[in-house]
Amino acid sequence: MTRTFHLPGQAPCPECGTLLDGAGWASGIDTGDAPGVGDFTVCVDCLTILRFGPGGTFARVTPGELALLEPGMRKVVADGLKFAAGFREFRKATKN
Numbered sequence: 728m729t730r731t732f733h734l735p736g737q738a739p740c741p742e743c744g745t746l747l748d749g750a751g752w753a754s755g756i757d758t759g760d761a762p763g764v765g766d767f768t769v770c771v772d773c774l775t776i777l778r779f780g781p782g783g784t785f786a787r788v789t790p791g792e793l794a795l796l797e798p799g800m801r802k803v804v805a806d807g808l809k810f811a812a813g814f815r816e817f818r819k820a821t822k823n
């Protein structure tokens with residue numbers, strides 16, 4: 728991931744309830760645009776792979792949806808997971 732985007736609102740992760748208010752572009756596909764409905768993201772707390780839904784909501788990505796991704800996109804998702812895991816460690820280390 729290269730840059731992050733501060734979302735206009737907050738919405739809970741459907742898996743763990745953490746309020747998510749930002750996202751990062753995966754390296755190589757940084758368009759500079761705000762994330763749109765259907766774009767992938769990863770919860771920085773529980774590392775669940777999510778999609779942006781309508782109205783700033785998030786939905787879990789099913790294993791079936793992941794299986795349908797082309798290998799290049801699967802790598803992008805894997806890189807996003809790695810970034811989110813690193814960011815989670817950073818957040819833990821800098822808390823308090």
Ligand SMILES: [Zn+2]
Pocket residue numbers: 740741742743744745770771772773774775
């Ligand atoms: Zn979560």
